[in-house]
Amino acid sequence: MHGSHNFVQTQMYSMLFILVSLFSFLYIFSNKWFNRRSGSSARLPPGPYPIPIIGSMFKLGNKPHHSLAALSETYGPLMSLKIGSITTIVVSSREIVQEVFSKHDMSFSSRTVPYSVNCYTQNQTKNSVIWLPVGDKWRIMRKVLKEQLFSIRQLDASKELRKKKVQELLNYVQDCCTNRKAVNINHTAATATLNVLSNYIFSADIAHYDSTSTEMPFRDIILEIMKLGGTPNLADFFPVFRHLDPNGLVKKLTPLNQKLMAIFEKHINNKLEERAKRSADAPSSTNDLTDLLLANIQNEIPSISLDDMPILLSDLFIAGSDATSNTLEWAMAELIRNPEKILKAKSELKELMGTQDGPIEESYISRLPYLQAVVKETLRLHPPVTFLVPHRTISDVKVRGYMIPKDAKVLCNVWAMGQDSKVWPKPQMFEPERFLDVNVDYQGQDFELIPFGTGRRMCPGLPLAHRMLHLMLGSLIHKFDWKIEGGMRPQDMDMTDTFGFTFTLQKNQPLLALPVKLF
Template sequence: MDTITIVSSLVFYLVIWAFIHVITSNLRSRKSAARLPPGPYSFPIIGNLHQLGEKPHQSFAKLSKTYGPLMFLKLGSKATILVSSADVAREVLQRYDQLFSSRAAPTAAQALDHHKISMVWLPVLSQWRNMRKMCKENIFATPRLDASQGLRQEKLQELCEYLHKSSVSRKAVNVGDAAFTTSLNLMSRTLFSKDFANYDSNSSQELREVAWGVMKNVGASNLSDYFPVLQRIDPQGIMRDTKFYFQRLFDIFDDIIDERLQLRGTSEAKQKDLLEALLDHSIKNESEFNRNDLKHLLLDLFVAGIDTTSATVEWAMTELLRSPDRIAKARAELKEVIGEKEGVQESDISRLPYLQAVIKETFRLHPPAPLLVPHKADEDVEINGFIVPKNIQVLVNVWASGRDPTMWSDPENFEPERFLGSDIDVRGQHFELIPFGAGRRICPGLPLAYRMVHLMLASFIHNIDWKLEDGMKPEDLDMEEKFGLTIQKALPLKAIPVKL
């Protein structure tokens, strides 16, 4: 379809939508409108889209300072509630958890019918409950993760060796790429007992583009979300691109599953990875969990687990390199607790309070999913005297609550020390810090992500110092963000490792 046709169709559909909008707006009860949360004036047709900007989480945070922590916006034809404080988040995700447990699936998440199968987007009904229970028992239970930790240790050792080689050659490391490759292999080893990439290899870059492509498209500002009448023409090509990325991953998964099924018929010993557990479950419960279900679940685990972990590690390293005294403090703790040995074990994490504080502070300032995954109200709910209408999209801006000056002292500053001696954690009970969400829709992969992000960051700083390129000063490091479903650094962090 050429550009003129797309523009003509867009104008036509917007005119029709505007006509319908005017009629329905006039029919709306003045009483119900008066009870909506406050918000900025919305223009006809576009609503508040002009206030979105390239970084919606930041734009929403600024608006919340004027209109409050519970705010109403019109994003095109999509009515949206914005939550921007820990107190209101507690109302939505704890007190009224059941009423807000549904998802508002963006158009891109509907590619290849993913939203009908994915545990992320399914409504809280029997299919979702079965999937959640299966994941808890077969993937994220502590015994399962303990059994597969040896697979992850090999990948962490390879990261240490790569950093050592780079220190010998005095070669600058792209921290984000190294974190992504490590995260990719940690996840592929845990799931499949396979490596998907090597450091400085094109294969790593290709898979990073696929993973980031999925996250970027699902989190993109999509005209088809704001004006559903445009979904059929897909004016930005987001649905087309998402289908491509999904299918690319499904092809990879099909090859791995076929290979594993062939091996299961031989005398070769079973792998102790998560794919084996999922295949066992699928064979026993094929009616409720078939091969297609398995591939969609792997897509969720693979993309979300890799991208969020590597982004968090890159942000943590950036903040530490901007604070030389703090990276020295974290390194000293590692040396005291684990000595000179190369590898950090998963059992060591509980004995590293400062490292944990660094990760918490990184999650506070740079939550991987700044607006979490969109929720939807299953019925009208009254919060703080306002009505949150049935079927409305609800976004929780954890980026804003993490920088709330009423909750945090010096909220813009990176200060891990604020968490020392504090019982605040990231497991969904302390609403000032919920990077994984909370309530029944909390991220099921939290137990694995928690292990991976601590181990990877520890591997980057244990027995290694870092030097910025070209005499750059720590305070000159770029901190700009790139928005998708996850938040990336706009400019990659590059530094030279120095072996101690």
């Protein structure tokens, strides 16, 4: 019996050895065949030699933005890796980024869609402005966002709404100050940002600072979706295993997404019922994005369909809240950790505002160069999305003499670009002053600083994020002093990062800070 067991075990090991050898042979043969077919002038960019089957997967670690930055020091700012069965191209310098997203922007304009997105209902990957390839559908949805939500005209018209929501944030912080309660900066900023978005869209608050409901709060649904969506997934590295859902992410994400869609559908249905009750020519009591889209559908104006609306709203809330709240948390942490910097920012604000109680005015932003420099420096050191949302090539493209094959996954390591000592002296230091004498901005034209992307796939919500970041940060540091909970010295604060959903950069330990009212 024992001998039989050993025989079976030997046979299994032999079969495994044969399979690994076969895969290795096919892998090496296919690579050589590709290079012979393409010619030496069309080879892939340099990169680490892949292990058969798994490629360079184990080189990524739990902080791939750090790992790939280190590899780029060896192989250069245009690098290729085999991660599982996927060819991945990593770009990590200003010059390469400019060539890729200026000269070849259309060729790099598609998306690599994570398999966990399959948790979405209504075939979301084919109707999402985040994941759609560039085409008529994408252009229509992008136009809706740019013209109806994030245009300068629309943002100027809604400035009182943002002022009101930032005042509510300050009221909550004041309550925490009175009760000597620490403020979770990330959650507080996310609540304010979500409510700005929900009032644009529904004319109603959708998140609460201190929720007493027994149901899972909306903000927590969003955060859990982002957390699970950022979990490494074998199905993305080995598409052959997709139908097995090997990490169980689709199973976990599906009920969360159903809750999210149910919330959106409830708001949309309420709007439809309201429209049905009033006469066709009677104006709506609100004038938000949902009203506008439903009017377009009713009047058969080319726009998005009723089925598209929950998907568009999901895109807005998932993409719009996390980046802003993470950036504000990093900015507050850096300022608390660098007392001389926060004093400079406070002095600038006091000179302009005096002891004015309440949020800063949006018209003040252009008159606050040091506050703007603080935001830029935060985005350089802690970009909200470390690799941007992954691009995918729609055709073979030659860059710097190397061939980027069709359907390659393309990662732009924005974090590594912010650490480039050839561009940024003392790159690990928090020095807002570096931006005071240079005309560098994050609007997508200065390729050394592209935290919101560049080209066709640049984040459409940048204009809103720009205003909200300055409003919240300026108001919080103008009205309050800040101390670390538990009496910790600022220089002892944990400033390590962690890798989150769709390559977001999150603070490893949440910033819990005690506010002290100034006036």
